[in-house]
Amino acid sequence: MSDVKSTYNFVPAPAEELVFKPGWADQVSHDVPFSDGESGEIELKLTSLSPIYIRNGHSKNQETGEFSHYFDELEKKHYFIPATSLKGMFRNVLEILSYSRLNRDLVNDDRFSFRDLSSNSEYLKLYQNKEFEIKAGWLKENKDGTWFIEECEKYAFIHHAELKEKKQIPFRDNFLGKNPIDKSAKYKYSLVNDSKMNGNFSTKVVQLFGGVTKTIANYDENGKLGRLVFTGQSSRRNEVEGKKSNGKVHEFVFFNSSTPNCIQVKNEMQKDFKFIYKHDDKHNISPDWKFWLSKIESTGVPIFYAKNKKDELLHFGLSYMYKLPYKNSVKEMLPISDYKNDKIDLATSIFGYSNKDSSLKGRVFFGNALLDS
Secondary structure (H helix, E strand, C coil): CCCCCCCCCCCCCCCHHHCCCCCCHHHCCCCCCCCCCCCCCCCCCCCCCCCCCCECCCCHHHCCCCECEEECCCCCEEEEECHHHHHHHHHHHHHHHCCCCCCHHHCCCCCCEECCCCCCCHHHHHHHCCCCCCEEEEEEECCCCCEEEEEEEEEEEEEHHHHHHHHCCCHHHHHECCCCCCCCHHHHHHCCCHHHCEEEEEEEEEECHHHCEEEEEEECCCCEEEEEECCCCCCCEECCCCCCCECCCEEEEEEECCCCCEEEECHHHHHHHHHHCCCCCCCCCCHHHHHHHCCCCCCCEEEEEEECCCCCEEEEECCCCCCEECCCCHHHCCCHHHCCCCCCCHHHHHHCEECCCCEECCCCCCCCEECCC
């Protein structure tokens, strides 16, 4: 008996040339057994050296948070580790030991994203070098579930001090030298009555500390009609006279176009956006995205986006410096993209597989591990 302590958190996925493909793999069949084949049983005793938890697997209307169990005919409760859990664990270990491929059918083909605000990061270089121009618009949903972006004529930044002086919006008091009690845009909207969201503004290009230029909006009765848009507060605002301040101090004003252009959002981009904001994870969904979901069909969701030289949508997000999606999705990256289907690997030949073209039943079966002490 041995103690297995490694959880294999960081095992490299093998490249195709390293994958072990048994010479007999193409002969595996349930119709014709090997002439020298053997069969038998292996009995295991598992000892838990640290706490484990497997949720009870009843139907949804009977879900409990208790450890996996069943009742016998005498209504006595028995705890057990399900056979499926054991089979998955053993297959994973065999895949590692035998340099088997990652199973493409079990890999979520998601497109991850990144945002790195540290100095000299690749992320900041993309913004500073103006690799793309950030624009503003309203994300809306069609009746068939597809999305489109209604482009704004322009947008501008508005200072927290201006909001406080002209409309008594308290962001200046809440964040200057103070850590935010809530960083979400949803929290900011809860502090402001909707009657204060629209106003007339004039704009001008201003050079800020460090030579950065921004289009700044100020309240002006004779100005153009615009609507305030708030985004999350990443940190408190620190200001020292004569030095560069840090921390967010601006919100936004969106100026709608009288004849707005609409950009269709491809299904792949909609999927990527939902993954970034954890749309399908009810426990971890972005608070701001959850807040805006109810408004996407009516008023729309204020978003920032960028287009390429062909006027096609590149990416978009809920904040000015939103998370940028990586170029490739998981299945488009090495080594998965190089995997071939010419010969099956060792783990597949033993545990089987099933895809749209063919399938092979597994040749190893597991029973439940019952608690005996």
